[in-house]
Amino acid sequence: MRGKFLAMKRLLFLIVVFCLMGTSSLFAQKERFKALFIFNFTKNIEWPAASRGNQFVIVVIGNSELIAELETIAQTQRVGNMPIKVVDYTSLDNLNGCHLVYLSPSKSGMLSSLLTNVNGKHTLVVSDGKNLAAKGSGISFVQDGDKLKFEVSRKNIEKQGLKSSSALANLGIVVD
Numbered sequence: 001m002r003g004k005f006l007a008m009k010r011l012l013f014l015i016v017v018f019c020l021m022g023t024s025s026l027f028a029q030k031e032r033f034k035a036l037f038i039f040n041f042t043k044n045i046e047w048p049a050a051s052r053g054n055q056f057v058i059v060v061i062g063n064s065e066l067i068a069e070l071e072t073i074a075q076t077q078r079v080g081n082m083p084i085k086v087v088d089y090t091s092l093d094n095l096n097g098c099h100l101v102y103l104s105p106s107k108s109g110m111l112s113s114l115l116t117n118v119n120g121k122h123t124l125v126v127s128d129g130k131n132l133a134a135k136g137s138g139i140s141f142v143q144d145g146d147k148l149k150f151e152v153s154r155k156n157i158e159k160q161g162l163k164s165s166s167a168l169a170n171l172g173i174v175v176d
Contacts, residue, residue: 001106003117007149013121014088022115023116023172026119028065030148031065031066031068031069031161032069033062033148034069034102034128034141034148035066035069035072035073036067036073037150037171038058038075038100038102038126039070039077039079040083040137041124041168042056042079042099043079044164044167044168045060045124045157045162045164045165045168046163046164046165047099047122047161047164048122048162049163051099051121051122051161051173052080052082053082053097054082055082055083055084055085056078056079056080056082056084056085056099056100057085057087057097057099057165058070058074058082058084058085058086058087058098058099058100058101058102059087059089059095059098059101059102060086060087060088060089060091060101060102060104061090061091061092061102061103061104061110061114062090062099062103062104062107063102063106064109064153065090065103066102066104067088067134070084071086072133079099079113092113092114092116092117093108094113095117095118095121095123096121097104098118098121098123099122099123099124099128100123100124101114101118101123101124101125102126102127102128103125103127103128103137104128105129107160108127108128108132109131111125111127111132111135111136111137112117112135112136113132115136115137117158117162118135119160120160120161121160122160122161122162124138124139124157124160124162125138125139125156125159125160126138126139126140126141127139127140127141128140128141129141129142130142130143130151132151133150133152133153133156133175134151134153134175134176136153136156136157137153138152138153138157138160138162138164139151139152139153139157140172141174142173149172149173150171150172150173150175151172151173151174151175152164152173152175153171153174153176154166154169154174154176155164155176156176
């Protein structure tokens with residue numbers, strides 16, 4: 001009897017471990033997709049010549065898993081002729097010179113402060129949550145069932161002095 005109980009405990013433990021591994025694997029895959037989306041966004045947005053520089057700076061506020069995925073991309077890819085620099089920020093201080101800011105879902109309450117901080121600095125704001133593009137970000141990731149999609153606000157992108165391609169609007173969910 002005791003042997004069956006121990007066998008059941010082990011089996012239950014293994015099931016829990018495999019479930020947790022699957023969940024973390026799905027989370028990692030989702031972050032990998034977000035990083036790829038973000039890199040591809042850079043191909044569909046035009047920054048003014050004056051705001052370019054010798055590095056394309058992506059700031060991430062609140063998501064270390066995404067940072068790792070973006071750094072992997074940065075090792076082999078460029079935006080135009082600029083190498084990519086990924087920066088982990090915990091606050092909204094000193095966002096000068098960044099081209100793109102990703103705001104994680106856990107930090108979405110900072111969106112209005114972020115928008116004030118980057119106003120006029122030619123910065124694409126990418127957020128993560130439904131209706132955030134309607135609230136001011138240029139692009140926002142949304143979950144549609146098991147699919148990752150994104151909302152696009154061409155108006156908000158243009159407010160930052162950036163131009164978006166029609167391909168970006170065709171691939172996303174346009175909110176304005």
